[in-house]
Structures are given as C-alpha cells and as structure tokens.
Amino acid sequence: MTAGMCAKSAVIAGAGPAGLTAALELLRRSDVKPIVFEADGQVGGNSKTVNYRGNRLDLGGHRFFSKSDWVMRWWQDILPVAEDKAHAASPLRISYQGQTRDIAPAGREPLGSDAVMLIRRRLSRIFYRRRFFDYPLKLNPNTLKNMGLIESLHIGLSYGRAQVMPRSPESTLEDFFINRFGERLYRTFFKDYTEKVWGVPCRQISAEWGAQRIKGLSVRKALAHAAASPFRPASHTPQQRVETSLIERFLYPKFGPGQMWEEVARQVALRGGEVHLNHRVVGVEHAGFKVSAVQVRDESTGEVRRVACGQFISTMPVRNLIAFLGPEDPQVARIAAGLPYRDFITAGLLLRRMKPGNGMPPDNWIYIQDRDVRIGRLQVFNNWSPAMVADPRTIWLGLEYFCREADDLWSMRDADFLDFAARELETIGLNDRNEVLDGTVVRVPKAYPAYFGTYAEFGRVRAYLDQFSNLYPVGRNGMHRYNNQDHSMLAASSAVHCILGGGGKSGIWRINAEEAYHEEISES
Numbered sequence: 001m002t003a004g005m006c007a008k009s010a011v012i013a014g015a016g017p018a019g020l021t022a023a024l025e026l027l028r029r030s031d032v033k034p035i036v037f038e039a040d041g042q043v044g045g046n047s048k049t050v051n052y053r054g055n056r057l058d059l060g061g062h063r064f065f066s067k068s069d070w071v072m073r074w075w076q077d078i079l080p081v082a083e084d085k086a087h088a089a090s091p092l093r094i095s096y097q098g099q100t101r102d103i104a105p106a107g108r109e110p111l112g113s114d115a116v117m118l119i120r121r122r123l124s125r126i127f128y129r130r131r132f133f134d135y136p137l138k139l140n141p142n143t144l145k146n147m148g149l150i151e152s153l154h155i156g157l158s159y160g161r162a163q164v165m166p167r168s169p170e171s172t173l174e175d176f177f178i179n180r181f182g183e184r185l186y187r188t189f190f191k192d193y194t195e196k197v198w199g200v201p202c203r204q205i206s207a208e209w210g211a212q213r214i215k216g217l218s219v220r221k222a223l224a225h226a227a228a229s230p231f232r233p234a235s236h237t238p239q240q241r242v243e244t245s246l247i248e249r250f251l252y253p254k255f256g257p258g259q260m261w262e263e264v265a266r267q268v269a270l271r272g273g274e275v276h277l278n279h280r281v282v283g284v285e286h287a288g289f290k291v292s293a294v295q296v297r298d299e300s301t302g303e304v305r306r307v308a309c310g311q312f313i314s315t316m317p318v319r320n321l322i323a324f325l326g327p328e329d330p331q332v333a334r335i336a337a338g339l340p341y342r343d344f345i346t347a348g349l350l351l352r353r354m355k356p357g358n359g360m361p362p363d364n365w366i367y368i369q370d371r372d373v374r375i376g377r378l379q380v381f382n383n384w385s386p387a388m389v390a391d392p393r394t395i396w397l398g399l400e401y402f403c404r405e406a407d408d409l410w411s412m413r414d415a416d417f418l419d420f421a422a423r424e425l426e427t428i429g430l431n432d433r434n435e436v437l438d439g440t441v442v443r444v445p446k447a448y449p450a451y452f453g454t455y456a457e458f459g460r461v462r463a464y465l466d467q468f469s470n471l472y473p474v475g476r477n478g479m480h481r482y483n484n485q486d487h488s489m490l491a492a493s494s495a496v497h498c499i500l501g502g503g504g505k506s507g508i509w510r511i512n513a514e515e516a517y518h519e520e521i522s523e524s
C-alpha cells in the first residue's frame with residue numbers, strides 16, 4: 001500500500017454494524033477508502049445470521065427499531081419494508097418499548113421480494129413453574145391464577161412490607177429490586193434470571209445498574225393499570241387499545257439480521273471499499289498519539305502483514321485494543337485488562353414438534369425462569385420470519401445460555417451440548433428428546449460488555465484513547481458500552497463526521513450514555 005493511498009484510507013477493524021456503517025458512510029460522504037478487516041468468516045458481528053443447513057440462527061433475536069430517524073431511514077434504504085396488505089395505502093405505525101414510528105407506504109416492497117424487512121409483532125412470555133406468564137409481568141387474572149391465591153397473598157404482604165420498611169441505604173441491585181417489588185416477587189421473578197444473565201449475585205451488582213436498566217417497571221403502575229381496567233371508556237375498543245399501546249411491532253430482515261449487514265458489505269465493495277474476511281488485526285503501531293499502521297493476520301494462512309493507515313476505526317474489544325497500543329500508564333493497562341464480559345452460547349435445535357399439545361408456541365422468545373435448568377431464553381425462529389426455517393413443517397429453536405468463556409458450558413463438546421440442551425427442554429416439559437431432528441452450537445465470546453470489575457475507572461482509558469489524533473474506538477465492545485445496533489451505527493457515523501473534520505470525539509461518547517437502555521431486560 002502506498003503512502004499516498006494511506007492518507008486517503010481508513011482501516012476498520014471489524015465488519016459488524018459499527019464497522020460496516022463507518023465503511024459505507026465514508027464512501028457516501030468522502031473520498032476516503034475504507035479497508036475493513038474482519039476476523040470472522042462472515043460479516044455482521046453479533047448481528048450476523050448463521051446459516052445451518054438452510055435454517056437460520058439469529059444470535060439473540062435482533063429487533064430492528066430505533067429512536068433515531070437517521071437509523072430507521074438508513075435501514076430502510078438498504079432493505080425496504082415489505083408491503084403489508086392490511087395497511088397498503090396508509091402509513092403504518094409500529095411501536096416498540098414505548099416509542100412509535102411511521103413507515104411510509106412509498107418505502108414498501110412487494111411481500112414476495114427477498115431483499116426486504118418484515119414488520120413483526122412481538123410476543124414474549126415468561127415460563128416459570130411450567131406455566132406461561134405475561135411479559136412484562138402483569139397483574140391480571142392469568143398471573144393470579146398461575147401463582148395461586150396463597151402465593152399471591154404472600155407476594156402482596158411482602159410488597160407491603162418493603163413499602164413500609166424499605167432497605168436503606170439502597171446500594172445493591174438486590175436492595176433496588178426488593179424496595180420496588182418486595183422480597184417475594186424479587187425472589188420469584190428477578191433474582192434467578194438476573195443471576196443467570198450476569199453470573200454474579202444481585203448483591204454484588206450496584207443499585208445504579210437497576211436504576212438505569214429497569215426503568216418503567218413498577219408494581220404501583222401495574223396495580224393502577226389493573227384497577228383502572230374496568231373503568232376504561234367503552235369507546236376504547238380492544239382494537240384501539242391494542243393499536244395504541246399493547247402490541248409491539250419491529251422490523252426484521254426476511255433472512256435474519258445478518259441479511260442487513262451482508263447487503264451493506266456488498267454495497268461497500270460495489271462502491272470501491274474492501275472487506276477482508278478471516279483477517280484479524282493483531283497489532284497496532286503508533287508514533288506518539290498517532291496510529292501509523294496495523295498488523296493483520298490472515299486466519300486461513302497465518303501470514304501477518306503490515307497495513308499503513310491514515311485513520312483507524314476500531315470495533316474490537318477495548319481490552320484488546322489497549323493491549324496492542326501498550327500504554328505507558330500502567331493504570332490504563334490494568335483497567336482495560338480488568339474490563340469484564342459475559343459470554344453467550346446458543347444451541348439451534350430443529351424439532352419435529354413440541355410439547356405440550358405438539359404445537360408451536362406463538363412467541364418470538366420465552367424467558368425461562370425455572371431454577372432447575374440453566375437455559376436463559378428460548379427463541380422460536382419460525383415466528384421471527386418464516387424464511388428462517390428450511391422446512392416450514394419443522395420448529396427451529398434457539399436455546400440461549402449466558403456463560404463465561406472456558407466455564408463448563410463453554411467447554412462442553414458440541415454433541416454433548418446439544419444433548420444437554422435437549423434434555424433441559426424435556427425437563428421443563430416443552431420437548432420430547434425423540435422429536436429432535438438436528439442441531440448446532442454457536443459460541444459468542446464477549447457478547448455483553450459488563451459494568452463491573454474495573455468499569456468504574458473506564459474514564460481513564462477513554463482519556464488515553466482520546467489523545468490519539470486518528471484513532472476512533474466505536475461500537476459495543478469497541479466502547480465497552482451496552483450498545484444496540486443503532487447505537488453502534490450512530491457512533492460509527494459520528495466517527496466519520498470527526499474524520500471529515502466535523503467535530504470532536506466527545507460526540508461519539510455521548511451516544512447511548514444518558515438515555516435509558518433500549519434493550520432493557522428484553523435482551524438480557
């Protein structure tokens with residue numbers, strides 16, 4: 001690569017949503033050529049779709065919904081929304097987690113097209129004590145019937161106790177939950193699932209985390225809602241109520257989230273950018289606070305080469321980036337090395353049919369709350385998009401496990417894991433092992449950047465990185481922030497803005513810093 005090219009090039013580590021958005025935006029807005037290196041054999045990062053014998057697996061179930069108009073338009077520009085006969089002429093309103101968006105009819109494609117996003121309804125429930133509860137938990141006859149009168153009374157008393165004698169000071173997540181829901185409800189619905197997700201007791205997680213993540217859920221609101229139900233005006237037909245609040249809809253690429261990013265990569269290449277799969281950045285050279293080159297290893301041959309760069313956009317984990325930069329300040333190295341992550345495994349299981357009743361649950365995903373199994377969530381991919389399944393007569397599930405790299409789950413052989421996962425479904429009565437036709441296991445390291453360990457000191461790492469004139473860490477692990485796709489994309493766009501002389505790096509760090517999390521407990 002010549003020095004001239006280098007001044008007008010940006011090397012990008014990672015072809016996930018952040019890296020590919022940065023690449024396409026550079027091509028759209030400038031003459032800077034993006035050269036993307038992706039360690040994996042496919043694009044999309046955590047938002048990729050794994051194709052297993054024609055059955056497509058989404059790692060986590062990715063809802064496409066954003067508060068940002070820019071992101072919503074950006075997605076629809078890549079994959080237009082499929083025509084929905086029921087709303088053919090009018091603008092269609094979709095809503096998710098309290099936000100609403102209108103999809104203009106002009107932007108829609110015929111339903112039969114492949115390069116489209118579908119509008120999907122969300123249904124997710126909690127499975128506990130072998131029964132389904134509404135999610136989010138509602139105070140309604142179904143919940144009371146499932147809990148039983150005595151248990152419901154205990155929950156009520158325990159809630160009352162927490163209101164009269166709240167824990168003070170409220171320092172841990174456990175205190176936070178108990179003060180809002182009472183001890184009994186906390187132990188029933190929050191403790192085990194939260195601990196499954198994060199792998200640490202709620203007593204060791206700060207109350208601040210709850211304040212940031214569990215906003216909006218409250219027993220008082222649920223009680224008020226339940227009490228008001230009989231008095232709602234008759235003009236509020238069930239359909240109207242459903243339209244305004246209850247039914248949530250989001251966009252979803254017909255072939256899963258990876259379809260979006262495969263199409264973006266195609267457009268990057270068409271416009272003259274480069275995307276190199278199976279190429280891992282393994283070193284970063286810098287003179288003072290300017291990156292001069294990266295070292296890239298071809299994962300198929302093992303060969304390492306040096307690539308000069310004018311700008312460097314990194315979406316790799318901050319922990320790795322700092323190790324490559326080798327800061328002089330030992331504190332920066334210590335903090336970065338201490339940043340914790342939660343890892344994730346998903347087992348794709350193809351079933352002939354399910355129990356009970358042999359039907360397929362209507363849910364997109366189900367939270368598995370029972371303590372006697374380690375599974376955290378169950379995805380029903382048929383309900384995300386029928387095109388995710390090779391044979392529509394089969395049921396294609398994703399069994400999700402939160403774990404730690406190298407723990408017993410992570411190290412289990414694939415065949416054993418599939419057997420273990422199938423047995424877990426059988427234990428909770430959702431499946432008969434004899435109905436399993438096929439399966440695959442996908443491990444996702446560093447799926448969740450966690451806010452424990454040295455995270456409280458992260459400001460020092462950021463201050464160090466901010467000194468580099470041509471280095472832009474963006475994205476989820478790139479910034480060690482619990483970003484959704486849209487946040488990663490906005491950070492990437494903001495980095496491009498900086499590269500083109502449009503502003504300082506603080507704009508990048510502001511994204512997803514102040515607002516309540518979009519994913520809420522629905523992702524975790």
Ligand SMILES: Cc1cc2nc3c(=O)[nH]c(=O)nc-3n(C[C@H](O)[C@H](O)[C@H](O)COP(=O)(O)OP(=O)(O)OC[C@H]3O[C@@H](n4cnc5c(N)ncnc54)[C@H](O)[C@@H]3O)c2cc1C
Pocket residue numbers: 013014015016017018019037038039040043044045046047059060061062063064065279280281282315316317320344447448474475476477478483484485486488519523
């Ligand atoms: C269970 C789960 C559910 C989720 N649900 C949703 C949802 O409903 N909606 C939503 O919008 N988001 C959701 N997300 C979040 C979404 O997956 C991420 O926000 C998004 O993928 C982050 O994009 P990114 O580009 O920042 O990082 P990543 O997706 O992590 O991509 C980074 C890429 O960099 C590559 N890389 C790493 N190191 C190197 C290196 N040294 N050299 C070269 N390449 C490297 C990786 O292989 C990867 O491809 C979910 C995430 C999880 C885990």
